[in-house]
Amino acid sequence: MREAGGWALRGDATATDKAIVRAHTLYAQGPADADPPWLGF
Numbered sequence: 001m002r003e004a005g006g007w008a009l010r011g012d013a014t015a016t017d018k019a020i021v022r023a024h025t026l027y028a029q030g031p032a033d034a035d036p037p038w039l040g041f
Helices: 002-010 013-029
Strands: none
């Protein structure tokens, strides 16, 4: 979602939408052992 915010600030609606969809897809998969520790903040 932070990536989507960056794209939105740049005015790139297509990249914003793609980043939002990607974030929702990854979130729906739930946590994984390969996730970096900082992801939990």
